[in-house]
Structure formats: structure tokens, C-alpha cells
Amino acid sequence: MRTSHKMDPVSLTGLGLGVISLTFxxxxxCxxxxNLLADARGMPAQFQYLRIRVRxxxxxxxxxALVANxxxxxxxxxxxxxxxxxxVQEVLREQETILTSFWKVSHPHTLMIDDPKPGPVSGTEGEADLQExxxxxxxxxxxxxxxxxxxxRRYPSRIRWSTFDRERLETSISQLSALNDAMMSLLDSQQQYKFHQAQIRTSMQVLHLNKKVDHLLQLFQxxxxxxxxAQFSQNLRLxxxxxxxxxSSEPQEERQTLATLARFKALNVEINLDSDDERSNTSTGIFEQPPLDPRSCTIFSSVPSSYSPEEVRSDGIYENIPVWIEWKYYEPVxxxxxxxxxxxxxxxxxxxxxxxxxxxxxFHTPSCIGYFNDVSNYRFGLVFRRPIDVSSVGVPSSLFDLxxxxxxxxxxxRVHLAHTLATAVQYLHSTDWLHKAFRSQNVVFFTNPGDTDIxxxxxxGFGLSRPAQNTEMTEQPDSIPLYNLYRHPLAHSSIAVDGKSGFKKAFDVYSLGIVLLELALWMPLYRVLGVDDRNxxxxxxxxxxxxxxxxxLRESRYLEMVKASAGDVFADVIRACVEGFGEEGESLHDKVVVRLETISI
Structure with a gap:
């Protein structure tokens, strides 16, 4: 086994540092x-994604280290x-050996040299803003x-690549990843859960900080x-x-989730740029879709819902495929x-x-085929495939109807559904995609009559949604009074929605809190507030x-009802959503998603 320099903990006492553990x-x-490897100068621009993997x-x-205390x-x-x-100490030694082998003079294949030049990584290398x-x-x-x-210890202040070797760096990263996997396997089950949550939190932070298409595609890569x-076999031998x-498959699943979210956020950003001038040179290949031919879609009649004078959803067939259609009405010019x-x-x-x-x-969104313009009824139809594994017929049932x-x-x-919905909002927001119409009428299920499988x-109901940065894609608050029950008070005004600041993630989180309140009590909000159905x-x-x-927030009896029906934690989560806690994705994770996971029945 290769070893690296270490200092006897006892000898540190004379330096005024006390006895420092060898593990520390x-x-x-490491x-x-x-830090040195991630900040090294001289990496070709096309391989900047490898810096991200080192980080x-x-x-x-x-x-x-935090979870292990x-x-x-x-x-x-x-x-x-x-x-x-x-x-643990052996794994840490091995990690340091792998990392320092790139620049240690004693190593036979040194690829880096000291770089005394001060300052950050050169902007010409494409990563001047990596720290951000x-x-x-x-x-x-x-x-x-x-x-x-x-x-x-004696380390160089900065290093740079004298000869860049992508294959060797990728191999080293795979070894570091395998060693970190092994470190995780040494944790007990409770610590592994905390580690997993910490990783999700880090992923949400990374997605929040990366906003440009090319940066997001590097994150995906x-x-x-x-x-x-060869790398797999080498890691197994190590x-x-x-x-x-x-x-363990879990770390790979975490990375794949982050990759998928990064790619979708890149699509989101690119497809909604305000003008062609701002479109990134790095195309993600997804642009506006041409409409479907309305003649290919057979629409079955449906009864207007109890809360809207218009048809909201219809059953249908598109090119012999069972579908359902969601309607988006417009005012003709x-x-x-x-x-x-x-x-x-x-x-x-x-x-x-x-x-x-x-x-x-x-995201828990249905599979969309496309859209068509129903000109005679002044409406667009978003066409969705029916799930293959459902036997129910007709339009899906909304949570409100159930x-x-x-x-x-x-x-x-109900707790499981609450967690699923909160997680969906968290992941939508991680890609800067706002729902803007989150309510129990827009959470649907394919169930048979009388079935309570949720x-x-x-x-x-994504007709009102838009990317967080695009203030053009806004729409007036709903004219249906029932829908406005789910809106944050600042989202009632068209000035607030269409103004400079635009719709906020906090408004979606507020709406989530209202839906969770209905879910906890299994009662629509208007009845919770004492409003009669007839009025x-x-x-x-x-x-x-x-x-x-x-x-x-003022009248304690509402959350007391939740505590009696679903427990203190559920009530605390609802209060957090209704009160609000900022725009950061990790807040939603910690204050809502993780807390719902702690509820034991």
C-alpha cells in the first residue's frame, strides 16, 4: 500500500495545536x-466538466466528514x-496519494508543476467563474x-497542467468516487440517510447556482x-x-438525477430565452413544436367541472392512442x-x-404528445397519453374531486402523497420552472370509481407556468374565485404577477401548503374556512x-385541526409553506420534504 507523509499527533502539542487526530x-x-486539483490552471476548455466532478x-x-462527526x-x-x-485512515491516505500524484516530483508520471502566478483561474480557460x-x-x-x-504541511500555492491527460484524470476521478462510496458504506444506516440528504441539498445548491445553458450542460456531462x-475492474481491485x-447503486442514481435535472434546466433556459441573440451557441436541440392536426384527435364530450363553467379536461383518441386533453382557453384578437x-x-x-x-x-407530469388549436371554441388542447397500466376510463379524477x-x-x-407532491415542487423549482397554478384541481389520478388509491x-394545469427568469411569460390571475383561494396574496394582483419581480417560487410553495392542508384534513379549503357550497x-x-x-396564520384553530388529524409535524410543514422561507431550494428540502419523511405512522 502506498503511503503519504503524516505527522505524529503527539508532536503537534509543541506547536500549540494540541493533540490532533490522525484521521483529521x-x-x-485530502x-x-x-482544492489544488480543482483550481489547477491549463485545463482545456472542452474538459471543464472534469473540474466539476473533482468538486x-x-x-x-x-x-x-460532517455526518461522521x-x-x-x-x-x-x-x-x-x-x-x-x-x-478510514487507509482510504483517506489513498485519496491523497491519487490526488497528489499529479504534481509530486517523486511520481514517475507527473503532469503538473508549481504555478506561482497569483490570482484566480484564467478566464481564457473558460472557468473564471467556477467558484460561483x-x-x-x-x-x-x-x-x-x-x-x-x-x-x-508543505503544498504548492497553485499548480498548473504541463501536460493534460484526460484519460488519466477520468480514471483518477473514478477511483476517488469509488473510495468515497466505500467511505459511505462504513456509515451506519442513520448516518447514510443523513449523508443522502446532504447530497440532495448539495445538488439543489449546484442547480441553483448554474443558470447558463453551457454551464448546465457541463454539469450534465x-x-x-x-x-x-477497465476503470470498473481497476476500482474493484483497489x-x-x-x-x-x-x-452501491445509490451514488450513481444521485449523479444521474442531478444530470437529468441539469439537462432539463438547460432546455428550459434555452427554449425560453427572450430573443435569438441570447440563444446559446450550444444547442440542446429542443425548440417550439408545431401543432398537431386537430382532425387526428377524436374528442369525447365531458361535463364541466363543479368549480368551472368551462370544460377543463376531456377524454379522447389521437391516432388510435387513448389520450386525455387539457384545455387552455384564450381570448381571440x-x-x-x-x-x-x-x-x-x-x-x-x-x-x-x-x-x-x-x-x-x-416532476410527476403526464406524458404529453403535443397540442392543437380548437379554433371554433377558442382553446388549445394539450394532449396527454393515458397511462398504459390503468383500467379506468374517462378523464382523470382530480385530488379536489376525490x-x-x-x-x-x-x-x-396521505403523508406519502404529501411527500410526493413536495418533492415534485422541489425538483420543478430546481430547474427554475414554476407551476403558477398549483392547486388540488391540478393534481390528478387515474382511478376507478370509489377507489381511493392516491x-x-x-x-x-401547466397553462400558466413559465421559467422563473422570463417575465414575458405571465398571465393574469384566475377569474374563477375558487382558484384564487390557492394563490399567495401577492399573486392576486396582475401588477405583482407581471411586474419586474414577477412570480416567485415562494408563491408555488404557498399553494403547496394549501393543498397539504386539504390533504391533511381531507377537506377542501373553502369548507375548512366555513364557506357554504351554495354560496x-x-x-x-x-x-x-x-x-x-x-x-x-392568525387563527390557531386551523393548524390545531391539522395536528389532531395528521400530527404536529404535518402542521409545522403547512405553517412553513404558508409563512414562506425564501427562494432557496435547500429550504424547501429541509423544511418540507425531509420533515415529511420523518413522520412515522
């Missing part, structure tokens, strides 16, 4: 080496890790580790790297030599007698995104619906 020393060395493995090691003191690790601490695109550690542990290693058979367990071209562009863009085959499954007409499902089923929801439209005037948030 090795971790500190952290510094990761990814660095973040994984940092998250492991690593400190400067010996004995700080959990009991299970203390039993394996010698193995990856989360900066807020961990005092990592700060202490880097301060320690600056005092205790970094997390889509596939091992060659782990076997250290008596470590083989691969009087002087030309048909739809405003801007409206058609918006529907076309929406259809392109919803029908994209790489759409993340976590709450009105069906018996209350078990609490475990395990497989689909989010629809529904007359009672829900804008002056009333705009005050719902204030009422729910």
Missing part, C-alpha cells in the same frame, strides 16, 4: 489536494466508525481543516460520466486490496379573429417541455381570498 490530519490533506467528490468527502479530537467518530478508523457555480463550504470543520493543513470496463465493499401569436408561442414552448423524453420522472366525494384515505397514504399523482362563488370575492394567508 489525513482529511485535511481537502487541500482536492463533486470533494463535497462528498466533506459531507461524509469528524473533529480534531481522537474518539469523536461514531462507535461503528471508531471500530473501522484504521480503514459550486457551493462554497459553510462548514467550520472544513475551514479548520484547511487552516490546519496550511500550518502543518460531469454527472453522466460512465466507467469503462477496493478488494483494501478489504472494502464493492459499489378581435381585429384578426384568432389567437394572439404570443399565446401560441407560449403553448408551443410548454408543449415542447412537457413532451420532452428526458423530462425528470420526479376529497369532495371519496372517503378519507389512511394517514400513511399513490400515483400527476401534476397538470361558493359569491362568498369568495378577492377581498376574501387575499386574506386567507393572514387568517390561517
Amino acid at each position: 490530519q489525513l482529511f485535511s490533506g 481537502l487541500k489536494a482536492y 463533486t467528490e470533494q463535497h462528498r468527502l466533506g459531507n461524509w 469528524l473533529t480534531e479530537q481522537s474518539g469523536s467518530l461514531s462507535t461503528s466508525l471508531q471500530l473501522n478508523e484504521a480503514l 457555480r459550486v457551493p462554497q463550504s459553510k462548514s467550520s470543520l472544513e475551514d479548520r481543516a484547511l487552516r490546519f493543513v496550511e500550518k502543518m 460531469a454527472n453522466s460520466m460512465q466507467l469503462s470496463m 477496493l478488494h486490496s483494501m478489504q472494502l465493499s464493492a459499489y 378581435l381585429h384578426i379573429g384568432h389567437v394572439d401569436p404570443h399565446t401560441q408561442v407560449r403553448i408551443s414552448r410548454l408543449s415542447a417541455l412537457l413532451s420532452n423524453p428526458q423530462k425528470p420522472t420526479q 376529497i369532495i366525494s371519496n372517503e378519507k384515505p389512511s394517514l400513511s397514504m 399513490s400515483t399523482p400527476y401534476l397538470c 361558493l362563488q359569491r362568498s369568495l370575492q378577492p377581498g376574501v381570498t387575499k386574506k386567507v394567508r393572514e387568517l390561517l
Whole structure:
């Protein structure tokens, strides 16, 4: 086994640092080496995605150290890790050896040299802003580790590539990834869960920080790297030599999820750029879709819903495929007698995104075939495939309709649905895609009459949605009073929605909170508020619906009802959504998604 320089912990006492654990020393060395490799100058622009993968493995090691409770003191690790601490130290030594082999003079294949030139990575190398695109550690542990290693070890201040070797760097990254996988396998089950949550949190931060198409595609490329058979065999031999367990599929699934979200966000950004001048040179290949031929679609009549005077959804057949259609009504332009071209562009863009085959499954959106213009009825129809594995006929049932007409499902089923919906909103927002019409009428299920299976929801009603950065793609608040019950009070005004700041993620989160309230109580919000069915439209005037948030937060009885029906945690989650907690994706993850996971039935 290769070894690297280490200092006797006892000898550190004379330097005023006390007794520093060997594990902390090795971790500190790895952290510094990761920084040097990630910041090295001279990497060709087309391989910048490899910097991201180096940073990814660095973040994984940092998250492991936090979950493992690593400190400067010996004995700080959990009991299970203390039993394996010698193995942990061996893995850390191996990581540092791999990292430093690129620039250590003693290594026979050194590819890097000291670079005394101060300052950040050169902008001509395409990554001057990399530091702004990856989360900066807020961990005092990592700060202490880097301060320690600056005092205790000799490292170059900066390095640069003298000869760039993509294959060797990719192989080294795969080894570092395998070693981090092994480190994770040494954690107990509770620690592994915390590590997984930390990784999701990091992924949400990364997606939030990357907003340009070319940057997002680099992120996709970094997390889509596939091992060659030679690399796979080499990694297995490495782990076997250290008596470590083989691969877990979970880290690869995490990377694949991040890759999928990054690619979809890139599509989202590109397809909704304000003008052709701003379109990235790096095309993602998805543009506006031409409409379907209405003559190819047979529409079955459907009864207008109890809450809207217009048809919302219809059953149908498109080219012998069972489908359902969601209607988007428009006002014809009087002087030309048909739809405003801007409206058609918006529907076309929406259809392109919803029908994209790489759409993340976590969105829980149905499979869209395309759209057509039903000119005689002044409406667009978004055409969706019916799920293959359902036997029900007719249009899907909305959560609102199920709450009105069906018996209350078990609490475990309702908690599971709450978590699924919260996760869907989290992932939508991670790609900067706002729903803008999130309500129980737009959560649908394919169920048989009387069936209360709510395990497989689909989010629809995306007629009002738009990318977060595009202020052109906005629409007036709904004219149907019931819908406005689900809107944040600041989203009632067309000025707020169409103004400079535009629609916010917090408005979607507020709407999620209202749906979770209905789900917890299995009661529509208007009934929770004491509004009679017969006076529904007359009672829900804008002056009333705009005050719902204030009422729910001021009057404790509403959340007390939730506590009695679904427990304290469910009530706390609803309060967090209704109160709001900023625009950061990790807040939704921590305050809603993770908290719902903690509910035990």
C-alpha cells in the first residue's frame, strides 16, 4: 500500500495545536489536494466538466466528514466508525496519494508543476467563474481543516497542467468516487440517510447556482460520466486490496438525477430565452413544436367541472392512442379573429417541455404528445397519453374531486402523497420552472370509481407556468374565485404577477401548503374556512381570498385541526409553506420534504 507523509499527533502539542487526530490530519490533506486539483490552471476548455466532478467528490468527502462527526479530537467518530478508523485512515491516505500524484516530483508520471502566478483561474480557460457555480463550504470543520493543513504541511500555492491527460484524470476521478462510496458504506444506516440528504441539498445548491445553458450542460456531462470496463475492474481491485465493499447503486442514481435535472434546466433556459441573440451557441436541440392536426384527435364530450363553467379536461383518441386533453382557453384578437401569436408561442414552448423524453420522472407530469388549436371554441388542447397500466376510463379524477366525494384515505397514504407532491415542487423549482397554478384541481389520478388509491399523482394545469427568469411569460390571475383561494396574496394582483419581480417560487410553495392542508384534513379549503357550497362563488370575492394567508396564520384553530388529524409535524410543514422561507431550494428540502419523511405512522 502506498503511503503519504503524516505527522505524529503527539508532536503537534509543541506547536500549540494540541493533540490532533490522525484521521483529521489525513482529511485535511485530502481537502487541500482536492482544492489544488480543482483550481489547477491549463485545463482545456472542452474538459471543464472534469473540474466539476473533482468538486463533486470533494463535497462528498466533506459531507461524509460532517455526518461522521469528524473533529480534531481522537474518539469523536461514531462507535461503528471508531471500530473501522484504521480503514478510514487507509482510504483517506489513498485519496491523497491519487490526488497528489499529479504534481509530486517523486511520481514517475507527473503532469503538473508549481504555478506561482497569483490570482484566480484564467478566464481564457473558460472557468473564471467556477467558484460561483459550486457551493462554497459553510462548514467550520472544513475551514479548520484547511487552516490546519496550511500550518502543518508543505503544498504548492497553485499548480498548473504541463501536460493534460484526460484519460488519466477520468480514471483518477473514478477511483476517488469509488473510495468515497466505500467511505459511505462504513456509515451506519442513520448516518447514510443523513449523508443522502446532504447530497440532495448539495445538488439543489449546484442547480441553483448554474443558470447558463453551457454551464448546465457541463454539469450534465460531469454527472453522466460512465466507467469503462477497465476503470470498473481497476476500482474493484483497489477496493478488494483494501478489504472494502464493492459499489452501491445509490451514488450513481444521485449523479444521474442531478444530470437529468441539469439537462432539463438547460432546455428550459434555452427554449425560453427572450430573443435569438441570447440563444446559446450550444444547442440542446429542443425548440417550439408545431401543432398537431386537430382532425387526428377524436374528442369525447365531458361535463364541466363543479368549480368551472368551462370544460377543463376531456377524454379522447389521437391516432388510435387513448389520450386525455387539457384545455387552455384564450381570448381571440378581435381585429384578426384568432389567437394572439404570443399565446401560441407560449403553448408551443410548454408543449415542447412537457413532451420532452428526458423530462425528470420526479416532476410527476403526464406524458404529453403535443397540442392543437380548437379554433371554433377558442382553446388549445394539450394532449396527454393515458397511462398504459390503468383500467379506468374517462378523464382523470382530480385530488379536489376525490376529497369532495371519496372517503378519507389512511394517514400513511396521505403523508406519502404529501411527500410526493413536495418533492415534485422541489425538483420543478430546481430547474427554475414554476407551476403558477398549483392547486388540488391540478393534481390528478387515474382511478376507478370509489377507489381511493392516491399513490400515483400527476401534476397538470401547466397553462400558466413559465421559467422563473422570463417575465414575458405571465398571465393574469384566475377569474374563477375558487382558484384564487390557492394563490399567495401577492399573486392576486396582475401588477405583482407581471411586474419586474414577477412570480416567485415562494408563491408555488404557498399553494403547496394549501393543498397539504386539504390533504391533511381531507377537506377542501373553502369548507375548512366555513364557506357554504351554495354560496361558493359569491362568498369568495378577492377581498376574501387575499386574506386567507393572514387568517390561517392568525387563527390557531386551523393548524390545531391539522395536528389532531395528521400530527404536529404535518402542521409545522403547512405553517412553513404558508409563512414562506425564501427562494432557496435547500429550504424547501429541509423544511418540507425531509420533515415529511420523518413522520412515522
